Amino acid sequence: MNTFSALKRDKGKCTAGHEANLCDLGLVPSVFIENMRVRQMGSNDSKEAAREIVVPGELLAISSKRAGPGTFSEGGKIYAAHLGIKSVRPDSISVVPLSGQYMPMRGDLVVGKIIGVGSSNWLVDINSPYPSPLHVNEVPWRVEFGETRKFMSVGDIVLLKIVGVDEIKRVSVSMQDHGLRKLTGGMVVELSPSKVPRVIGKNGSMIQTMKTMTGCRIYVGQNGRIWIDGELDNMVLAVKAIKMIEDEAHNLGLTEKVKRFLEENKVEGA
């Protein structure tokens, strides 16, 4: 008989210009990967500690510790639920993912694309197995029935927040919060959602560095989509920096390396 543990959410900072207040969610199977929270909880970990890769079904511990995200427990033992890095805390064990689809969680900031327009809602692709309806009540404008197309159409890029996910994974999103809106111009880069924490960096250090050095506006969605806008050469630089982070997410000292790369290739007047 499997038992799953509750996922308690901590308050955390999600940079990219927004303070995302992550509230307690209640009972959610610990299989749900929550990178940032696992990482933040572990910010006191020694860097020298060996990183152990674990595979699905691998025994992690026979312990009274809590089975954290990315694990499941059976018969008093804790096992890895997916491929990732074993992460041991004083009171829990979890597995940080190295890959995987974006699974929407309440409170997440996401970069979406409108893929359908109805009379009282829009359908949004949030880079997840679950497309999400955006209802007219959840946008900052007053939209009459049938007038949806006047405000947004297929192809538009939007910055949204996940407001709810039910038991069968129906996702509801909203544009009604400070900073959320339709994004015009710019360019969207996609990368594995499991790498998003690296792009944001510890306490937002990495993303801050990128924004400062390139002078670009950058919004990082938890769903593995990053919107960038700025002067073209700076955009190219930002895209390269993101690619570097994606390719070398495993290396220590990455922040320094990216910083140096941006310094050396800085475009004049940025």
Place this chain on the structure above:
Amino acid sequence: MSKDVVADLKRDYITRLLAKGMRSDGRQFDEMRPLKVETNYIGSAQGSALVHLGDTTVVVGVKLILGAPFPDTPNTGVLTTNAELIPMASETFESGPPDQTSIEVARVVDRGIREGHAVDLEKLCLEPGKQVWIMFVDVHVLDYDGNLFDAASIGANAAFKTAMVPNKAAGLGEDVPLPVKHQPISITVVKIDGKLLVDPTHDEERVADARLTVATIETGNLCAMQKGLDGAFTLDEVLKVVETSSRIGAEIRSRL
């Protein structure tokens, strides 16, 4: 969700870069992606090649079996080309019988091989009107990032070069190398916003207005061409593409 969703966004970015003379992967307009070819990759085939062209990966297998010739060409072996664009290779490929894209790839590659006389089909005739070697060229796409025409063309040539006719198994004596005559190599160019780009990635193909594939043989002669997509080329552009394809085709040929 389909990753295709983000493609349109890239159009703007790609065209803005092109206006400044840049491609999104940093290549020159007339530069091919890194090419890696491994021959004799499939033991169960008489000839084969594994081709990596940038992030596009294809396997070309050549199999020869005995059979009857076509009635209108009793003195030549039979050549037939097939392309499998399997769903594994891209979210944009669906299961099922070959669609128009797979068929076009197969036929264009076939045209290059056939019109370029890559293999001396007459030497594959054993008994006129009765028995010949039937040569199957099967292109299997494993990973798709654009330009199947060239990846397949290069793979076919590499496979022919190292293929053996299976005489022994057929009780016809010793195995001999496949009678290769010429090396037709196709090079594909797309036009985006008036710029001509060689060896398009999938993103570049998706935003391209028009596409032109040109196959040449080692003498410099042209043997096959195919224009695709619903945009158009000016006459000058056509001649420019022919010149570029011949030049790059020759470079690739010298490396095989």
Place this chain on the structure above:
Amino acid sequence: MGGAPTDLKLIDERGLRLDGRRPDEMRPLKIEAGVLNKADGSAFVEWGMNKVMAAVYGPRECHPRHLQNTERALVQCHYNMASFSVEDRKRPGPDRRSHEISKILSEALTHVVFTEYFPRTSIDVYIEVLQANAGTRCAGLTAASVALADAGVPMRDLVASVAAGKVANTMVLDLGKEEDNFGQADIPVGYVPRTDEVVLLQMDGDLTREEFDKGLHMAVGACKKVYEVQRDALKRRYSSRAEGQEEGA
């Protein structure tokens, strides 16, 4: 399964098989994880002369729509053999054998995937046999498990798979092509090491109960070794990437 040509010694005087293996010996097995760019997860298996590629897309929206399950993900396996993978060129496209294999592989994998966490989606597993030399469904299942893990799909365990068989009245492990063609029985097994469960099992030929028992245990024992190779492939794929992933800096 048929009678061997009289001059073919499937087991010789020293008890060795055609390729020199002992009855309980597996062919060399090599696995690489994460070999394709586009797929969400992938694995390439070289097992004896078999070359099999597995790729995973998903969980993603379920197509065809009418197969969607509101409570769990559908694991849809598509097994296919390339035309050039066999001695006698095969016509492209799935035949009845491919459909059957696709079905049993889907069922085997469904047992271990946490499908309940992805309702209404499909996890598509593509298995392409590039070169075949008997045991391709086992190689395919073995590859598929690694590809699913590579894609980050949560599972209770990996599934390892190998076939046992009977050749010249001897129970042997991991049949080669001639053994499969001219032997007396073939038993492909798919096994979950952690829970000691069998998720794939087929048999054809002629066996006594004792012979089957012996063959099953032989296969299960070998599956444990296959599992080690699978795990190693996944760890190697990401080992150099482990270091900084957890920290933000």
